[in-house]
């Protein structure tokens with residue numbers, strides 16, 4: 001990799017105020033390099049030094065191996081384009097005329113001639129920022145975001161090798177932000193354009209930058225990839241704000257969630273029966289939480305991690321068949337006025353009036369399990385590979401577990417494991433067999449589970465079988481599942 005830019009021990013002071021201390025980093029050709037830090041940490045000052053707007057006082061900045069100071073004004077303008085934080089609008093100019101100013105660096109000093117290449121560069125830049133329809137519009141008649149895009153087009157029209165941007169997506173709506181940043185990524189990959197940009201939005205920086213530099217009080221406190229920098233402990237120490245690291249749903253980049261201040265839960269909020277209301281309709285059970293709970297579930301509606309306030313176990317006929325059961329279930333919820341986006345929705349062919357609820361209260365938490373069980377589709381997971389055909393019958397085990405307490409992600413996953421192990425044991429004790437293999441069933445082919453926690457009160461890092469949560473969960477699920485199986489068998493008149 002070729003380093004375009006080398007910054008070595010750069011410090012800077014405004015009169016008596018030292019604002020940058022010994023900053024050292026390099027930027028590679030074609031890299032998107034983000035600068036982050038709280039207000040006043042020196043980001044803009046650093047960018048102004050990189051753009052030659054300020055002169056280096058101590059340390060050195062070299063570009064392609066040459067001292068920055070050795071570039072003539074015009075040479076530098078051909079090499080680097082700058083988009084500062086705020087620009088005074090040049091009144092009376094159209095968008096196109098504003099963008100044309102970007103071609104100044106490419107004009108002959110004494111005999112400026114407007115060439116086809118200049119025209120194409122201007123048109124391409126206007127198109128790139130999505131302002132083609134406003135090209136003849138006066139710049140002062142544009143919105144803040146559109147004006148920002150026009151100035152970006154002016155920078156792009158320069159056809160620079162290095163683009164220096166101070167909060168480039170300021171004032172832009174989310175569509176424009178994504179459009180612009182995707183374009184920068186493309187230009188960096190295809191044209192080897194090097195981009196150095198200041199960002200305030202850390203999730204945007206994480207998604208689009210190859211590497212990041214974090215400044216705090218004028219010092220470089222971290223330098224690395226987004227994966228390395230997006231560490232809650234580092235961010236807490238820099239921004240003094242509680243933050244948690246999340247995973248992006250589709251890209252292997254970290255996302256951050258800043259956490260608002262929360263009051264301590266009231267006594268009622270900490271008691272599950274006070275927090276949850278239960279309604280049994282003709283064909284469904286609806287449990288409603290006073291405040292949304294964080295849920296990990298395999299449910300038909302609301303799978304994965306979700307915040308949900310409604311938990312629906314719907315009874316369908318035993319010959320229920322639908323090509324798109326999720327869509328049909330969502331329509332069912334809508335018809336009943338249950339908000340789909342905050343609902344965990346399960347289905348069962350078992351009589352929902354046979355649902356079993358069990359509750360356990362301890363000093364640090366309380367826990368509530370609601371189980372419906374049928375075993376028409378009982379399967380031995382260790383032997384299911386032997387099956388060549390599958391006939392769907394009534395019978396699935398749906399479990400909803402409510403916990404008042406704060407669970408870590410690990411605790412959610414462990415709670416699922418503990419509940420599953422307890423369910424398997426209940427099936428064993430009730431001697432439920434896989435009808436195909438005649439061996440003990442470990443579950444049914446369509447079992448469903450939801451672990452919901454208030455995320456208030458005591459934090460539980462783990463919920464494995466010998467933790468306090470795990471012990472209560474194991475017992476409650478085991479007993480509730482056994483009882484639900486007995487009710488199911490009684491209904492069907494089987495032993």
Ligand SMILES: Nc1ncnc2c1ncn2[C@@H]1O[C@H](COP(=O)(O)OP(=O)(O)OP(=O)(O)O)[C@@H](O)[C@H]1O
Pocket residue numbers: 014015017019037038039040041042043044045046
């Ligand atoms: N021209 C100036 N004269 C004196 N002090 C200045 C000048 N410009 C900036 N400063 C000071 O230097 C420090 C760093 O400012 P700078 O603008 O570089 O920070 P920043 O990280 O870009 O902040 P922000 O996120 O608010 O844009 C601040 O304390 C600021 O008040």
